[in-house]
Amino acid sequence: MVVVLVLAAGADWESPALTRLGDRPDVVVLKRCVDVADLLATAAAGQAEVAVVAIDAPGLDRAAVDHLRGHGVRPVAVLPGGADLDAAALRATRIGVRALVGEHELDALAELVAVGEEPDDTLARAVADEPAPARSPGRVVAVWGPSGAPGRTTLAVGLGAELARDRRTIVVDADPWGGSVAQQLGIVDEVSGLLATTRLVASGQLPERFGGLQRSLDHRLSVVTGLPRADRWVEIRAGVVDHLLDVARSHGHVVVDTGFCLEHDPATDVGRAGRNTMTLEALEAADEVVVVGNADPVGLARLARGLVELRETTGRSEVRVVVNRMRPTLGWAEQDIAGMLGGLARITGLHFLPDDRAAVDRALVAGRSLAEVGDSAVGRALAAVAAALVSDQAANSR
16 A cells, blocks of 8 residues: 655646545555645655655755655656646756656556656656657757867857757767766756666667656756766767767757767777767767867867867868857967968868856856856857857758
8 A cells, every 4th residue: 555645736636636546446645735844744754655746836845855755755746737848857857856747647647656666767757758749850069179178068058058049959968088068057967868868779769758868958958968977988889879869859959068089999898889989979970060179379289180180080071160268368369260270171160259257157156058147258159159050051951
């Protein structure tokens, strides 16, 4: 017998949910709680095993969910109809709820309550069972740069946020050396989207369960989080990133944050991909590659070598280049850099981002994209890069 607490916070699904739960002989509803404080106090008595809660209940946060689990109560959250499913899945992940259903799937709710165990990651039944709407494929943009922290992740997140102003956009963290998209955006993610992708590719379920891999930041921008630790790259098999990007582009634009290394490193075990396979697959699958480098002497030297290495390794002759942290104290102008880089690759566009440390710090501390923290010089420059990507795509499609 499973003993259940219910906190519906006045939602319309409460009555039909109670009816379905009551129809199961292996479930008994102990109490309908009036608020989170009542729920936590009742859970502390140690008589309940499951708490069915409204995902938007006031006061339902990570501490409340930890309190429930500390007293042996498993949370199951219900999503109200008409809400953004991806955003609700993100909230559930952030507060630690792993079972999530829509109010129109109350039969699935009763099943989750009675199952007796939690899923390994956030289980959004409402997302998983919805067919993807028909739409034109999006564009895959891979952000690459040489070693030395030139700003790959900042650029990838910034471009993703700008592209999401007009169309659904997914940022994919495919850096095998130190992915940090989740940390930069303040996503507290217990389950890596990339590792979950590996499991779904192996089982052939990636297309239908792709929605559950994403962590939504708003109704148009979402993230597939990267490796929780750099040493877990060994779990990503060859072809996983390529398949992921193919599925993701059917949902909208895709911006991929890649690693710095382009070496074709040999696999250590039979059947295992090399560490840099993730980066190489992303560059191969991309419709456009954006290369970023620092504006200082060391950064420009690395950028120059990187453009040559990129061409020799991938055979890609056309790239878009972004020179980051441009500042007048360096002593050279934009045309000087353009002249230096011009003979190294066919550059479809050359852009400069100013050294706006204050704006970048505000975004990092807040766990937000630059577009979300107000007007800034670097934000305007990023918007110009995104606009150039979109206008060039439109011109090429004519």
